Amino acid sequence: MSDYKSCLGCGIGKNLEEFKKDKRATLGVTSRCINCINRMARESYARDPKKKLEKNALWTAQNLQKHREMNRANGFRNKNKRLLASRLWYLENKDRHLENGKQWSLNNPEARLLISINRRARKIQNGVFSISSKEVRNLLSALCAYCTIKPSAHLDHVIPISRGGVTSIGNLIGSCALCNQSKGNKTISEWRKVG
Ligand SMILES: [Zn+2]
Numbered sequence: 610m611s612d613y614k615s616c617l618g619c620g621i622g623k624n625l626e627e628f629k630k631d632k633r634a635t636l637g638v639t640s641r642c643i644n645c646i647n648r649m650a651r652e653s654y655a656r657d658p659k660k661k662l663e664k665n666a667l668w669t670a671q672n673l674q675k676h677r678e679m680n681r682a683n684g685f686r687n688k689n690k691r692l693l694a695s696r697l698w699y700l701e702n703k704d705r706h707l708e709n710g711k712q713w714s715l716n717n718p719e720a721r722l723l724i725s726i727n728r729r730a731r732k733i734q735n736g737v738f739s740i741s742s743k744e745v746r747n748l749l750s751a752l753c754a755y756c757t758i759k760p761s762a763h764l765d766h767v768i769p770i771s772r773g774g775v776t777s778i779g780n781l782i783g784s785c786a787l788c789n790q791s792k793g794n795k796t797i798s799e800w801r802k803v804g
């Protein structure tokens with residue numbers, strides 16, 4: 610058995626590894642070498658790009674399942690690549706990252722509050738209900754619901770989460786820092802008794 614085959618395209622005798630596998634062909638490889646096959650594909654694409662697109666579309670239609678799997682695998686690879694890239698960026702720009710975070714926090718006080726109350730609620734696992742930044746902004750735009758004197762700076766859980774209260778728009782109220790701290794884990798009536 611010869612390890613060489615002469616390519617029908619370029620006429621050069623080449624090692625079998627330089628051909629594509631084809632069980633039905635002589636010696637189990639294509640009659641043209643990989644170089645020639647690629648070159649012919651390039652030339653054919655240059656002559657008629659549409660044909661290639663049509664062929665691809667046809668292949669996709671006939672191999673939907675495989676197409677999906679390939680896409681998924683690609684997406685997975687790309688996701689890892691993205692994660693790695695952002696991780697690298699973070700390591701190289703740690704200071705800038707922190708600065709960006711600080712700046713973002715300053716620019717987005719409602720979102721920041723939202724993140725912190727969601728984190729707290731998730732820890733206790735009473736359930737978190739979807740609240741929008743706009744709803745938070747509305748709560749904060751009113752005066753403190755308790756003293757009605759100072760502007761709202763905190764989001765207070767009317768029924769504290771430690772007492773089973775949930776993080777939902779119905780259980781949140783804008784309050785000043787002082788009232789929020791003083792109320793702590795008490796319900797409103799408990800707090801009134803103390804105060
Ligand atoms: Zn060739």
Ligand SMILES: [Zn+2]
Pocket residue numbers: 753754755756757758759784785786787788789
């Ligand atoms: Zn207050």
